[in-house]
Amino acid sequence: MTTTPTTPLTPSLIATLPGRHYTDPDLFRQEQERIFESLWFCAVRAADLDKPGAFRTVQIGRESVVVTRNRAGELRAFLNICRHRGARLCLESVGEVRRSLQCPYHAWTYDLDGKLIAAPNLASLTDIDRSAYGLRPVHLREWLGYGWLCLADEPPSFEETVIGAAVERLGDVAAIDRYGVAGLALGKRITYDVQANWKLIVENFMECYHCATIHPELTDVLPEFADGLAAQYYVGHGAAFGAEVKGFTVDGSAGFGRLDGIDEEQDRRYYAITVKPTVFVNLVPDHVILHRMFPLGPDRTVVECDWLYAPEVVASGADLSGSVELFHRVNSQDFDACERTQPAMSSRAYRDGGVLVPSEHHIGKFHRWVREQITEPGTDSALSPPPSPGACTSVSP
Ligand code: FES
Ligand SMILES: [Fe+2]
Structure with missing residues (x-):
């Protein structure tokens, strides 16, 4: 008897971008013009x-x-x-x-x-x-206490392309408004000069497949992130602190009082938002961590990371090192991984790219978005569509 599947088979591995998207000066120039100089x-x-x-x-x-x-x-x-x-x-x-x-x-x-x-x-x-x-x-x-600039003559909708990213992640704009980010004070800023393409940093931030391997301190605080395949769910829906964890700090010790305004559902949870092309917003009950990237070359990106707290916490001179150290380690671990990956982007081994496992499949959407921004019909075969997902199903990770 022959049976007909009612749903298509989901490929376990799908293709990434080819290596040249992370090294080619001409593709980077197109990204400068059509992404950084065109979007907010x-x-x-x-x-x-x-x-x-x-x-x-x-x-x-x-x-x-x-x-x-x-x-x-x-x-x-x-x-x-x-x-x-x-x-x-x-x-x-x-x-x-x-x-x-x-x-x-x-x-x-x-x-x-x-x-x-x-x-x-x-x-x-x-x-x-x-x-x-x-x-x-x-x-x-x-917005959020930052100046967002757009060099385009006619900017895209700020509401759709910037605020929309938070809405897509958190369900509504009120959820991020409750953190009162614009009214927070700067507790710490660290600038990282990362020798890697900006997209490697975005892709890394968008997945948690690596958390169990390289983020021991983070997975101690957010045990759900140690579950590589399911962790992606928690990135989007708020990862719960471990039962014994008192705060979002490097050793799980207590942080500061909950920010005014956030609700019960947001307490003891970590939310992460990617605002394309160059911003990450991390929300925890007592502070907010905001990354801004400045892509300076195909293989160089400066990242400014701000730790923001209630003004009274900063004014009190409280020791912020416990919470700063947690994400500083996460940043260092992430950027080290990106820098280890960058040299391979120009290797013949990565000429046709690599693969994404199912928990990383949403990164494929980011890749499609990048290609849509830079595609100029008939100008560059490098910009042809990616291989169909099925083309990679026989590749082992
Ligand atoms: S005054 Fe600026 S270039 Fe002459
Ligand atoms: Fe990470």
């Missing part, structure tokens, strides 16, 4: 610009952008390019000016809203409309 990019923590005239410069794709606070106390972002002959305006990554930004080349001077307010001899050129020579503004939104 989380650039600065708003509170780092604590007064009018404070500024930061950040690299977004191929552009340098200066973010500052104007006299009215609002964040402003501009391309870091003088409108005269194109000199870089702000040379430092962090700084402060009193009232204006002055180009170090010929002293064209712009106010904190980007308006050209002075330039040597310009007053004698009566036919010049100064308002036409202000700094080029960059779209800016504030």
